[in-house]
Amino acid sequence: MRHRRFQEVARRMAWLCLAAAAALAPAAALAQDKPVIRLVTGNAYHPYTDETLPGGGLAVELVKRVFDEMGFSAEVEFMSWDEGYEKTRTGEFIATFPYIVSAERKQHFAYTTALFEVRPSLFWNVNRQHRIVEFSDVDRKSLCVPDGWAVDGYLKPLVDAGSIPVVTGASMPDCFQRLWDGSADIVSVDSRLGLSLAERIADTRWTKSRRFVEQGTSNHLIFTLKHPQAAAWVQAFDAAFLKLQEQGEIYAVVKDYYGG
Numbered sequence: 001m002r003h004r005r006f007q008e009v010a011r012r013m014a015w016l017c018l019a020a021a022a023a024l025a026p027a028a029a030l031a032q033d034k035p036v037i038r039l040v041t042g043n044a045y046h047p048y049t050d051e052t053l054p055g056g057g058l059a060v061e062l063v064k065r066v067f068d069e070m071g072f073s074a075e076v077e078f079m080s081w082d083e084g085y086e087k088t089r090t091g092e093f094i095a096t097f098p099y100i101v102s103a104e105r106k107q108h109f110a111y112t113t114a115l116f117e118v119r120p121s122l123f124w125n126v127n128r129q130h131r132i133v134e135f136s137d138v139d140r141k142s143l144c145v146p147d148g149w150a151v152d153g154y155l156k157p158l159v160d161a162g163s164i165p166v167v168t169g170a171s172m173p174d175c176f177q178r179l180w181d182g183s184a185d186i187v188s189v190d191s192r193l194g195l196s197l198a199e200r201i202a203d204t205r206w207t208k209s210r211r212f213v214e215q216g217t218s219n220h221l222i223f224t225l226k227h228p229q230a231a232a233w234v235q236a237f238d239a240a241f242l243k244l245q246e247q248g249e250i251y252a253v254v255k256d257y258y259g260g
Helices: 002-024 027-032 060-070 081-089 156-160 173-182 190-200 230-246 247-256
Strands: 036-041 074-078 094-098 109-118 120-125 143-146 167-171 186-190 206-208 219-222
Touching: 036 060, 036 081, 060 074, 060 109, 060 219, 060 247, 074 230, 081 094, 081 230, 094 109, 109 230, 120 173, 120 190, 120 247, 143 173, 167 173, 186 219, 190 206, 219 230, 219 247, 230 247
Parallel strands: 036 074, 036 094, 143 167, 143 186
Antiparallel strands: 094 219, 109 219, 120 186, 120 206
Protein backbone atom coordinates (compact mmCIF):
# COMPACT_ATOMS: atom_id res chain seq x y z
CA MET A 1 0.00 0.00 0.00
CA ARG A 2 2.80 2.39 0.94
CA HIS A 3 4.74 1.55 -2.21
CA ARG A 4 1.65 2.25 -4.35
CA ARG A 5 1.32 5.58 -2.59
CA PHE A 6 4.94 6.36 -3.39
CA GLN A 7 4.40 5.48 -7.05
CA GLU A 8 1.36 7.75 -7.22
CA VAL A 9 3.34 10.62 -5.70
CA ALA A 10 6.21 9.95 -8.08
CA ARG A 11 3.85 10.19 -11.07
CA ARG A 12 2.42 13.46 -9.80
CA MET A 13 5.94 14.76 -9.37
CA ALA A 14 7.11 13.86 -12.88
CA TRP A 15 6.13 17.19 -14.40
CA LEU A 16 7.55 18.99 -11.40
CA CYS A 17 10.92 17.33 -11.93
CA LEU A 18 11.24 18.94 -15.35
CA ALA A 19 10.10 22.32 -14.10
CA ALA A 20 12.47 22.19 -11.14
CA ALA A 21 15.40 21.25 -13.34
CA ALA A 22 14.76 24.18 -15.64
CA ALA A 23 14.21 26.63 -12.80
CA LEU A 24 16.89 25.54 -10.35
CA ALA A 25 19.77 24.04 -12.29
CA PRO A 26 22.46 25.66 -14.43
CA ALA A 27 22.10 25.00 -18.14
CA ALA A 28 25.12 22.67 -18.14
CA ALA A 29 23.49 20.49 -15.51
CA LEU A 30 20.48 19.78 -17.72
CA ALA A 31 22.62 17.50 -19.83
CA GLN A 32 23.13 15.12 -16.91
CA ASP A 33 21.12 11.93 -16.49
CA LYS A 34 19.18 13.34 -13.53
CA PRO A 35 17.90 16.88 -13.05
CA VAL A 36 19.86 18.86 -10.49
CA ILE A 37 18.21 20.37 -7.45
CA ARG A 38 20.07 23.07 -5.48
CA LEU A 39 20.11 22.86 -1.70
CA VAL A 40 22.06 24.71 0.96
CA THR A 41 23.34 23.86 4.42
CA GLY A 42 25.88 25.21 6.92
CA ASN A 43 29.08 24.22 8.68
CA ALA A 44 30.19 23.12 12.15
CA TYR A 45 27.24 20.83 12.92
CA HIS A 46 29.24 17.65 13.36
CA PRO A 47 28.74 14.90 12.36
CA TYR A 48 25.75 16.06 10.31
CA THR A 49 26.93 18.97 8.15
CA ASP A 50 30.33 20.49 7.51
CA GLU A 51 32.18 20.84 4.24
CA THR A 52 35.33 19.39 5.82
CA LEU A 53 33.56 16.14 6.76
CA PRO A 54 33.51 13.09 4.47
CA GLY A 55 30.65 13.61 2.03
CA GLY A 56 29.84 16.91 3.71
CA GLY A 57 28.39 15.14 6.76
CA LEU A 58 25.87 12.45 7.58
CA ALA A 59 22.83 14.67 6.92
CA VAL A 60 24.18 15.56 3.48
CA GLU A 61 24.64 11.88 2.68
CA LEU A 62 21.09 11.08 3.79
CA VAL A 63 19.50 13.95 1.86
CA LYS A 64 21.41 13.14 -1.33
CA ARG A 65 20.38 9.48 -1.09
CA VAL A 66 16.70 10.38 -0.76
CA PHE A 67 16.79 12.77 -3.70
CA ASP A 68 18.56 10.13 -5.74
CA GLU A 69 15.64 7.81 -4.99
CA MET A 70 13.31 10.58 -6.18
CA GLY A 71 15.22 10.87 -9.45
CA PHE A 72 17.28 13.97 -8.67
CA SER A 73 20.94 14.79 -8.24
CA ALA A 74 21.17 17.02 -5.16
CA GLU A 75 23.76 19.78 -5.39
CA VAL A 76 24.50 20.96 -1.83
CA GLU A 77 26.20 24.29 -1.20
CA PHE A 78 27.72 25.41 2.11
CA MET A 79 27.41 28.93 3.50
CA SER A 80 26.68 30.62 6.80
CA TRP A 81 23.50 29.39 8.44
CA ASP A 82 21.91 32.83 8.37
CA GLU A 83 22.71 33.40 4.71
CA GLY A 84 21.59 29.94 3.61
CA TYR A 85 18.36 30.24 5.59
CA GLU A 86 17.54 33.65 4.14
CA LYS A 87 18.36 32.64 0.57
CA THR A 88 16.08 29.64 0.95
CA ARG A 89 13.30 31.67 2.54
CA THR A 90 13.32 34.06 -0.41
CA GLY A 91 13.40 31.23 -2.96
CA GLU A 92 16.99 31.27 -4.25
CA PHE A 93 17.31 27.70 -2.96
CA ILE A 94 14.35 25.36 -2.82
CA ALA A 95 15.30 23.78 0.52
CA THR A 96 17.80 23.85 3.37
CA PHE A 97 18.67 21.51 6.23
CA PRO A 98 18.88 20.39 8.96
CA TYR A 99 16.51 22.50 11.06
CA ILE A 100 14.39 21.88 14.13
CA VAL A 101 10.74 22.92 14.26
CA SER A 102 9.88 26.45 15.33
CA ALA A 103 6.72 28.52 15.00
CA GLU A 104 8.57 31.28 13.12
CA ARG A 105 10.00 28.88 10.55
CA LYS A 106 6.62 27.28 9.92
CA GLN A 107 5.48 30.62 8.52
CA HIS A 108 8.02 30.34 5.71
CA PHE A 109 8.80 26.64 5.26
CA ALA A 110 7.23 23.21 4.87
CA TYR A 111 8.88 20.48 6.92
CA THR A 112 9.74 16.97 5.80
CA THR A 113 9.73 13.97 8.09
CA ALA A 114 12.61 13.93 10.56
CA LEU A 115 16.00 13.15 9.01
CA PHE A 116 17.42 12.28 12.43
CA GLU A 117 17.10 13.17 16.10
CA VAL A 118 19.65 14.57 18.52
CA ARG A 119 19.50 14.63 22.30
CA PRO A 120 20.98 17.94 23.42
CA SER A 121 23.26 18.13 26.43
CA LEU A 122 24.06 21.22 28.44
CA PHE A 123 27.79 22.09 28.47
CA TRP A 124 29.61 24.36 30.90
CA ASN A 125 33.22 25.27 31.71
CA VAL A 126 34.38 23.59 34.92
CA ASN A 127 37.21 26.13 35.24
CA ARG A 128 34.70 28.94 35.58
CA GLN A 129 33.35 27.44 38.81
CA HIS A 130 29.90 26.81 37.42
CA ARG A 131 28.29 23.78 39.00
CA ILE A 132 25.17 22.51 37.30
CA VAL A 133 23.56 19.57 39.07
CA GLU A 134 19.86 20.37 39.03
CA PHE A 135 18.00 22.01 36.18
CA SER A 136 17.33 24.99 38.43
CA ASP A 137 21.07 25.67 38.41
CA VAL A 138 20.80 27.09 34.87
CA ASP A 139 18.91 30.10 36.22
CA ARG A 140 20.70 33.35 35.28
CA LYS A 141 23.36 31.47 33.32
CA SER A 142 24.03 33.07 29.93
CA LEU A 143 23.28 30.73 27.03
CA CYS A 144 25.21 31.00 23.76
CA VAL A 145 23.12 30.32 20.66
CA PRO A 146 24.73 30.46 17.20
CA ASP A 147 23.27 32.68 14.47
CA GLY A 148 20.53 30.79 12.65
CA TRP A 149 20.02 28.24 15.45
CA ALA A 150 16.87 27.98 17.54
CA VAL A 151 16.89 27.69 21.32
CA ASP A 152 16.38 24.04 22.29
CA GLY A 153 12.85 23.37 23.46
CA TYR A 154 13.68 22.45 27.04
CA LEU A 155 15.38 25.84 27.56
CA LYS A 156 12.99 28.02 25.58
CA PRO A 157 10.45 28.68 28.40
CA LEU A 158 13.25 30.00 30.63
CA VAL A 159 14.68 32.10 27.80
CA ASP A 160 11.24 33.53 27.01
CA ALA A 161 10.71 34.32 30.68
CA GLY A 162 14.03 36.15 30.87
CA SER A 163 15.54 33.70 33.35
CA ILE A 164 18.32 32.74 30.92
CA PRO A 165 20.00 35.58 28.99
CA VAL A 166 21.05 34.71 25.44
CA VAL A 167 24.46 35.51 23.97
CA THR A 168 24.70 35.25 20.18
CA GLY A 169 27.62 33.41 18.62
CA ALA A 170 28.70 33.48 14.99
CA SER A 171 28.77 29.67 14.98
CA MET A 172 28.76 26.73 17.36
CA PRO A 173 32.59 26.73 17.51
CA ASP A 174 32.35 30.43 18.42
CA CYS A 175 29.93 29.56 21.24
CA PHE A 176 32.43 27.05 22.63
CA GLN A 177 35.15 29.68 22.40
CA ARG A 178 32.88 31.95 24.43
CA LEU A 179 32.39 29.13 26.92
CA TRP A 180 36.18 28.85 27.14
CA ASP A 181 36.82 32.56 27.70
CA GLY A 182 33.87 33.07 30.05
CA SER A 183 31.71 35.34 27.91
CA ALA A 184 29.01 32.65 27.97
CA ASP A 185 28.07 30.24 30.75
CA ILE A 186 26.29 27.40 28.99
CA VAL A 187 25.79 25.86 25.54
CA SER A 188 23.15 23.32 24.55
CA VAL A 189 24.15 20.94 21.78
CA ASP A 190 24.41 17.29 20.77
CA SER A 191 26.92 15.61 23.11
CA ARG A 192 29.16 14.27 20.32
CA LEU A 193 29.40 17.67 18.67
CA GLY A 194 30.05 19.39 21.99
CA LEU A 195 32.88 17.07 22.96
CA SER A 196 34.46 17.43 19.53
CA LEU A 197 34.36 21.23 19.68
CA ALA A 198 35.73 21.32 23.22
CA GLU A 199 38.67 19.12 22.21
CA ARG A 200 39.54 21.53 19.40
CA ILE A 201 40.03 24.31 21.93
CA ALA A 202 42.02 22.42 24.58
CA ASP A 203 43.29 18.89 25.12
CA THR A 204 42.35 18.95 28.79
CA ARG A 205 38.85 18.07 29.92
CA TRP A 206 37.62 21.60 30.59
CA THR A 207 33.90 21.04 30.04
CA LYS A 208 31.26 18.98 31.73
CA SER A 209 27.82 18.23 30.39
CA ARG A 210 24.49 17.02 31.65
CA ARG A 211 21.38 15.94 29.82
CA PHE A 212 18.13 17.30 31.19
CA VAL A 213 15.81 15.94 28.52
CA GLU A 214 15.45 12.38 27.28
CA GLN A 215 13.33 13.15 24.24
CA GLY A 216 15.34 13.78 21.09
CA THR A 217 15.04 16.91 18.98
CA SER A 218 14.09 16.14 15.39
CA ASN A 219 16.00 17.72 12.51
CA HIS A 220 14.34 18.23 9.13
CA LEU A 221 14.77 19.31 5.54
CA ILE A 222 12.64 22.41 4.98
CA PHE A 223 11.23 23.58 1.64
CA THR A 224 10.57 27.26 1.05
CA LEU A 225 6.91 28.19 0.75
CA LYS A 226 7.96 30.58 -2.01
CA HIS A 227 7.89 27.51 -4.24
CA PRO A 228 4.27 26.86 -5.32
CA GLN A 229 4.73 23.09 -5.04
CA ALA A 230 6.41 22.99 -1.62
CA ALA A 231 3.79 20.61 -0.21
CA ALA A 232 4.24 18.22 -3.15
CA TRP A 233 8.01 18.24 -2.66
CA VAL A 234 7.56 17.35 1.01
CA GLN A 235 5.13 14.57 0.15
CA ALA A 236 7.48 13.07 -2.43
CA PHE A 237 10.53 13.39 -0.17
CA ASP A 238 8.72 11.75 2.75
CA ALA A 239 7.51 8.89 0.58
CA ALA A 240 11.03 8.24 -0.74
CA PHE A 241 12.49 8.45 2.77
CA LEU A 242 9.89 5.98 4.07
CA LYS A 243 10.60 3.57 1.23
CA LEU A 244 14.35 3.66 1.91
CA GLN A 245 13.72 3.30 5.62
CA GLU A 246 11.56 0.21 5.12
CA GLN A 247 14.22 -1.30 2.88
CA GLY A 248 16.89 -0.71 5.51
CA GLU A 249 18.85 1.71 3.33
CA ILE A 250 18.61 4.67 5.70
CA TYR A 251 20.13 2.53 8.44
CA ALA A 252 22.79 1.36 5.99
CA VAL A 253 23.79 4.95 5.16
CA VAL A 254 24.15 5.78 8.86
CA LYS A 255 26.07 2.58 9.60
CA ASP A 256 28.44 3.08 6.65
CA TYR A 257 29.08 6.69 7.63
CA TYR A 258 30.27 5.66 11.07
CA GLY A 259 32.35 2.87 9.58
CA GLY A 260 30.09 0.17 10.99
